[in-house]
Amino acid sequence: MSEIRQDQATKRWVIMATERAKRPRDLAATVSTTEPEPEYSPDCPFCPGNESKTPPEVLAYREGDGPADSPGWQVRVVPNAFPALRPDGEVVVSQPHWFTSVTGVGAHEVIVESPVHNDSPATVSVEHIGLVLQAAAERFMALQQDRRLCYVALFRNNGLAAGSSLTHPHTQIIATPIAPTSVRLEIEAARQHYDDRIHCVYCETIQNELDAGQRIVLETDAFVVLEPFASRWPFETWLIPKQHAAVLTPGDASPVEPLARALRTTLNALYHALGDPAYNLVLHEAPLRDSCEDYYHWHIEILPRLATAAGFELGTGIWINSVLPEESAEYLRDFVSA
Numbered sequence: 001m002s003e004i005r006q007d008q009a010t011k012r013w014v015i016m017a018t019e020r021a022k023r024p025r026d027l028a029a030t031v032s033t034t035e036p037e038p039e040y041s042p043d044c045p046f047c048p049g050n051e052s053k054t055p056p057e058v059l060a061y062r063e064g065d066g067p068a069d070s071p072g073w074q075v076r077v078v079p080n081a082f083p084a085l086r087p088d089g090e091v092v093v094s095q096p097h098w099f100t101s102v103t104g105v106g107a108h109e110v111i112v113e114s115p116v117h118n119d120s121p122a123t124v125s126v127e128h129i130g131l132v133l134q135a136a137a138e139r140f141m142a143l144q145q146d147r148r149l150c151y152v153a154l155f156r157n158n159g160l161a162a163g164s165s166l167t168h169p170h171t172q173i174i175a176t177p178i179a180p181t182s183v184r185l186e187i188e189a190a191r192q193h194y195d196d197r198i199h200c201v202y203c204e205t206i207q208n209e210l211d212a213g214q215r216i217v218l219e220t221d222a223f224v225v226l227e228p229f230a231s232r233w234p235f236e237t238w239l240i241p242k243q244h245a246a247v248l249t250p251g252d253a254s255p256v257e258p259l260a261r262a263l264r265t266t267l268n269a270l271y272h273a274l275g276d277p278a279y280n281l282v283l284h285e286a287p288l289r290d291s292c293e294d295y296y297h298w299h300i301e302i303l304p305r306l307a308t309a310a311g312f313e314l315g316t317g318i319w320i321n322s323v324l325p326e327e328s329a330e331y332l333r334d335f336v337s338a
């Protein structure tokens with residue numbers, strides 16, 4: 001008989017379809033091998049020399065003193081050429097009678113992670129991931145000053161199946177004048193848990209999962225990486241800081257190196273275990289100026305796209321997962337090299 005598990009943090013239900021279970025190794029084998037990408041692609045707007053094919057950069061780290069929008073950068077942040085939201089104008093909420101809408105004010109930026117077209121965060125140096133995180137932190141700090149904005153989303157789409165149209169390694173930032181519903185639901189569930197038990201549900205998750213041991217992929221001084229008990233997808237992987245905080249604030253208060261190291265190790269394990277899988281990586285943290293410090297706890301969710309969400313998942317919000325997280329964690333641990 002299959003088992004229906006509930007995620008303590010969100011109350012979301014997942015059917016562990018053990019009768020149609022696949023072994024983790026079978027999934028790795030079904031991952032298609034695509035043509036390897038070159039180190040440089042002349043038509044790619046993110047490759048060095050093509051800086052004029054993107055909007056002017058908002059931030060770049062260069063080793064020398066080269067001018068803006070010229071080669072020589074290691075990490076470069078540019079506005080998205082086809083932005084979902086734009087940074088000019090006022091936020092106007094319109095609610096005539098019934099039809100609620102808000103003007104599309106915000107920001108949509110791309111962090112080009114490397115000048116090398118075929119680099120991967122799974123294989124670059126920890127120092128280089130630190131540089132990308134530093135760029136993200138700088139942009140977060142800049143966008144947070146904007147009182148019109150309510151949330152800054154950081155996400156990475158890896159591979160076509162995860163919605164990425166450009167293979168050059170990049171991460172995106174979308175800042176919105178509204179708070180995302182999925183984060184709101186997590187925060188509300190975390191608040192209820194805190195009201196009931198006076199503890200943060202994510203801190204308790206870390207403790208209980210470390211005690212259980214079965215679903216832990218990696219433990220470092222600062223982070224726990226695990227396959228959640230009610231994983232929606234095969235190899236769903238969460239990276240949770242041990243230090244309770246509602247938002248990620250890299251910088252002096254919280255150095256980027258421990259996060260860069262944990263992230264690099266995790267992505268490297270997924271890369272080798274599953275053959276560079278398509279995945280979405282998202283940062284979940286408290287909305288700007290939100291007072292949920294006591295009970296919300298930032299984390300990173302990595303959702304490999306080894307299965308497809310279909311009618312039942314989309315229509316009910318109940319997920320069916322054919323791989324037990326205990327098994328995927330055990331499989332992944334073999335690929336963790338510190």
Ligand SMILES: [Zn+2]
Pocket residue numbers: 040041044045046047116117168
């Ligand atoms: Zn490129």
Ligand SMILES: [Zn+2]
Pocket residue numbers: 200201202203204243244245295296297
């Ligand atoms: Zn916590």
Ligand SMILES: [Zn+2]
Pocket residue numbers: 186284299301
């Ligand atoms: Zn989350």
